[in-house]
Amino acid sequence: MNRKLPSSHDDDIQLKQKLIHYKAELNHYKQQVRQFERTLEQEKENTAFWRNKHSEALISSEKDAEIEELEKQLNLVKNELIEQRMVADGLKQKLARREPPQPVQEERFLxxxxxxxxxxxxxxxxxxxxxxxxxxxxxxxxxxxxxxxxxxxxxxxxxxxxxxxxxxxxxxxxxxxxxxxxxxxxxxxxxxxxxxxxxxxxxxxxxxxxxxxxxxxxxxxxxxxxxxxxxxxxxxxxxxxxxxxxxxxxxxxxxxxxxxxxxxxxxxxx
Structure with missing residues (x-):
């Protein structure tokens, strides 16, 4: 059974859809980065506050471990963000190198x-x-x-x-x-x-x-x-x-x- 090969116009549409998807993923990771950064800053402020107020009673090692874990998660999200940016840039370059689609010939049968x-x-x-x-x-x-x-x-x-x-x-x-x-x-x-x-x-x-x-x-x-x-x-x-x-x-x-x-x-x- 013969199958219809995808046209150049269909390839362009798929590339554009992928680009829209990766842009959405980039925005998602950016929001995660901002959220982790806000959480990390808040934890640092809380840690400094309790250290100053209860320096003798505070078990600083637990807070340090929590901060370290947050920093690891932040770094992971940042790495994923970099990868998504690289993929999106590659798609943009591929799309820019493609020839513009040929205009569809109007059907004439008079x-x-x-x-x-x-x-x-x-x-x-x-x-x-x-x-x-x-x-x-x-x-x-x-x-x-x-x-x-x-x-x-x-x-x-x-x-x-x-x-x-x-x-x-x-x-x-x-x-x-x-x-x-x-x-x-x-x-x-x-x-x-x-x-x-x-x-x-x-x-x-x-x-x-x-x-x-x-x-x-x-x-x-x-x-x-x-x-x-x-x-x-x-x-x-x-x-x-x-x-x-x-x-x-x-x-x-x-x-x-x-x-x-x-x-x-x-x-x-x-």
Whole structure:
């Protein structure tokens, strides 16, 4: 069974509690010292008084023995007081040498902290009848404080009959060579698979490209995932006045999805 290791913050609290305890012990011993000192002074005064008044009848040896015993107790208390001071000083020095506790990161888990957007360029052909090409990337950044699981990207074009999307995407049945861990790597050009078995019909009927990364199943806090170097080819048509290309991102945590921050719009003269 795994046990949670104490944090630096917990160690600081324990040290401070010990310091408070030893300060209380110091005050206790100081009071004892003052009490023994008062008792000792009183006994000395009583002894001197009775010696002066009844010098012949007083058995001074008993008083001397009592005073000696009080002095021994006083010395013991003083020694304990010195030891407690040394322990307290050691705790103070240890606490002063410790690094200040790091501020606790505020938890963030809002959909607005999941950032996804297009970065793209449009290549217009010299001939009006030639295809228009949109080249770009989809950038996904997890700015929450929790990991996001099973990311799926949906790219939708409103005119599938005159458009074609290409890039680093393939049928999952054609590639089974990837053996990475499933956690997002810092520098990787990710291959993407079609996420639906009927992906061809989905593209043809609805203009929707449902994609999932081939090897990444988890986007950690602060992690970056991208669908790189896609190309959207658009064949101009007199019957079409505009092309709208937009995207949505889904995870296990947000199954309802979140829209990409921007859209790609191409307008044609009528």
């Amino acid at each position: 959909k607005s902290d999941l950032i996804a957007f297009f970065m793209y360029s449009i290549i217009w052909p010299e001939q009006t009848d030639d295809p228009i090409t949109v080249v770009g990337n989809v950038v996904i950044r997890n700015q929450t404080t929790k990991s996001l699981h099973a990311p799926i990207l949906c790219l939708k074009v409103n005119q599938p009959s005159v458009t074609q999307l290409s890039g680093k995407m393939t049928d999952p049945g054609l590639d089974n060579t990837d053996t990475r861990s499933g956690v997002l790597q810092e520098s990787s050009s990710e291959q993407w698979y079609y996420a639906l078995p009927n992906w061809k019909e989905k593209i043809k009927q609805d203009g929707e490209y449902w994609l999932k990364p081939s090897s990444v199943s988890v986007i950690p806090p602060g992690g970056l995932l991208s669908f790189d170097s896609f190309q959207l080819s658009v064949t101009p048509s007199e019957s079409i006045s505009s092309i709208l290309f937009q995207g949505y991102l889904y995870t296990d945590e947000w199954k309802e999805g979140t829209a990409l921050l921007n859209k790609i719009i191409l307008n044609f003269p009528v």
